[in-house]
Amino acid sequence: MRGAAMAEVKTDQPLKEFNTFGLDSRAERFCRVFSEKDLAELLRLKQLYQHGLFVLGAGSNVLLSGDLPGLTLAVAIPGIEIVSETDTDCLVRAGAGVGWHELVAWSVEQGLSGLESLALIPGSAGAAPVQNVGAYGCEAADVLEAVEGLGVPAGNAIRLVRAECRLGYRDSIFKHELCNKIIICRVYLRLRKRGPVPVAHRALSDELAAAGVASPKVKDIFDAVIRVRRRRLPDPARIGNAGSFFRNPIVPPDAADRIARIHPDVPSFPEKDGRVKLSAGWLIERAGFLGARRGRCGVYEKNALVLVNLGGATGAELLSLSSEIEESVRSMFGVSLEREVVVLP
Ligand SMILES: Cc1cc2nc3c(=O)[nH]c(=O)nc-3n(C[C@H](O)[C@H](O)[C@H](O)COP(=O)(O)OP(=O)(O)OC[C@H]3O[C@@H](n4cnc5c(N)ncnc54)[C@H](O)[C@@H]3O)c2cc1C
Structure with missing residues (x-):
């Protein structure tokens, strides 16, 4: 029509x-x-x-x-361009429909830093602020300058600067007050032209060390991220999945201590506010779900955080498996898992 x-x-x-x-x-x-x-x-x-x-x-x-x-x-709004630059950095504008990895690869080709650790994350530039995409110690919030879009249903132009996006761990205003109220058309990212290129995650420093790279450049980190991710995550072109199905739970310190007394090897990461982030993948693996299969869906055998469609699964089947996992983790550790994946409708 x-x-x-x-x-x-x-x-x-x-x-x-x-x-x-x-x-x-x-x-x-x-x-x-x-x-x-x-x-x-x-x-x-x-x-x-x-x-x-x-x-x-x-x-x-x-x-x-x-x-x-x-x-x-x-x-599917296209376009990547540098809209302004100083001696030290560039302001880059990307259409919401630009592939996120395409944008990261473009920035690396330009010699710009800030996005290299976020290589190979599927999806579009416009969705990156929605869950504040992150990996290997970096996240969209580190570089996002502003978001522009149209309000729903009025179609009014909206511009939000980073602070107004209220970006948090896999979270933003677009999942709350502005959920279904804005369609993002463009994102603005502030990328660095020079300066040190930090390696913010152990998996990457190990990978770089194994490759004999002592002083990594932007391209070295980009390549290392791609190698690590290809080992850890299923390619959606071959096995249907949506990456991490659950967020890592953040719990009060006494809850983390209680788990550590029973499971001394539980990985835990202190948050700035005193709470403790646990690894959802570890909890799910310990609950016995790594590689589990339920009919046409299952849990990826190399990463317990990833639910997979083994062929012909329905959304209801995947939701049923996710509920079973949530229930097991709750009864075994007293921890409630929250979905990272957005369920539609
Ligand atoms: C193999 C794999 C690995 C992954 N690894 C990571 C990872 O390391 N880190 C990470 O953070 N995520 C990861 N993800 C999740 C996913 O790639 C990101 O969340 C990505 O940003 C989603 O982009 P998308 O365009 O596919 O969004 P969609 O899935 O299409 O949409 C996600 C949400 O954003 C909303 N949305 C999308 N576009 C817009 C827009 N233009 N305006 C307003 N709302 C919009 C949708 O309504 C929906 O609520 C991974 C996924 C897969 C399959």
Whole structure:
């Protein structure tokens, strides 16, 4: 269907290609949006989304529990450019539809630092602030300067600077007050032209040492991250998954002490506020789920934090497995796991 809007709105669209779990849900109406102008026109057609509006980037952090009513928008706004620079840094603007890894690879090619530890994270630039993507001791919050988008349903222009995005551990205002209230069109990132390139994680320093790299440059870190991630994580092109299914739980110190008395080898990481972050992967592995299979879905055999679609699984089957894991971890350790993956609808 082509309405008053430029963009083509399809009906009953299969979404298998639009989510990395490879779940076979359908969208009642579906449109890929390549410009802010098209997005603004679509938002004016309120009858298209009176039964729901869902936003997808690359679908690498969603679990489709069924068909999506109303309108699903896949944001595909392109473009990467340097908008200003000083002697020491560059302000980079990326369209929300730019692939995150493509953006990281581009920055490394330019010799800019700040994104290299976030290589190979699937997804789009526009979704990166939503859960403040992070890996190997770095996160989007380290470099994000601002976000621009359109308000839903009014279509008004919105600009939020970093502090207003309220970025936290796999968290932001876009998961709370602004959930479903803004469609991000562009992100602005402040990247460094020179200065030391920190290696913020043991796995990376070990990998660099094994490769004989003593003073790593941006490209060395980028390459090391890719090697480590390829060993640890399943490629969604081969095995459907959405990366870490759960967030690492952050618990009061007495809860961490109680677990450590029974399991002295529990990995724990002190937070600035006195609480303690535990490894969800370790808890799930200890609860016996590493490599577990339940029908057509399971837990990845090399990483207990990753739930996988072994072929033809439904969202409901994956949710049932995730509930079983949550229940086991709760009864074994007294810790509640929270999903990192967003369940739609
Ligand atoms: C193999 C694998 C490894 C991963 N590793 C990591 C990792 O190391 N660190 C990490 O943080 N994450 C990781 N992830 C999760 C995922 O890649 C990130 O969360 C990514 O940012 C999701 O981007 P996306 O475009 O696929 O978002 P989607 O899955 O399409 O959407 C995620 C959420 O963002 C919203 N959203 C998407 N685009 C927009 C927009 N333009 N405006 C407003 N809202 C929007 C959606 O509505 C949804 O709520 C991994 C996933 C996989 C499959």
